[in-house]
Amino acid sequence: MIEKLRLWLTAEVNSRLLTEPPYSSYAEVAERFIKELQNSPLPQSLQDKVKDHIISTLLAIVDLRIKKILWELSQGRTPSNMTAEEERLIGPLLKIRQASPQRKKSQNYVVVQFLVSHPAIVTEEFIQIGPFAKGDLAKLPARDAKDLEERGVAKRFP
Incomplete structure (x- = not known):
């Protein structure tokens, strides 16, 4: 799992737009990690370090992805490849944009x-x-x- 998250973070760092996430949601990441941790023979101190590493990697991914989403929205585009949480966060903004009347701009x-x-x-x-x-x-x-x-x-x- 750590390697999968590392590859995701690397892909996000190297891409201007959102990359295809390996998980459908951040909640899925947490659930899978908890299951893996429960079956792990690692001592508690090492488990705590792994948790810290997973959290810091996820925070970096979330930070990068939110910045990319906001940038795309500011460009008037709808981001793609969002996780479930990102869609819930951005969904209301997209609805407002779609509902607002299109203003005819005078050219001169x-x-x-x-x-x-x-x-x-x-x-x-x-x-x-x-x-x-x-x-x-x-x-x-x-x-x-x-x-x-x-x-x-x-x-x-x-």
Whole structure:
């Protein structure tokens, strides 16, 4: 078992993404280790050292894997090859991401300067901004900026 965990840790260290875990869960690792330890003829002092080694190896694996999972999530990707515990931990975040409405992003933004005071406006993206005082600068979708410019309310800032 120690060798299997060592190989897992080495694989995680040498990979940018999660590797295929040799166990379906960390709980499975613990159960197998406890069974092996119960059948072991090793003296108690040596068993304690083996326990410490297993714990430190598992902690290193968990640390690496959680960092990789968080990195993948920050890149907008769904991690694969997760253990049962990792899936339970990350599952709610994935559900929230999937449930959130997809916002349409406007491609063109321009800076405008208001020529007169103007009440708050709702952009084409349904975002309320303002109110504005004479001389204020705002970054607006190009279509909204064009509308304000045509009405003489604002001018595009070079």
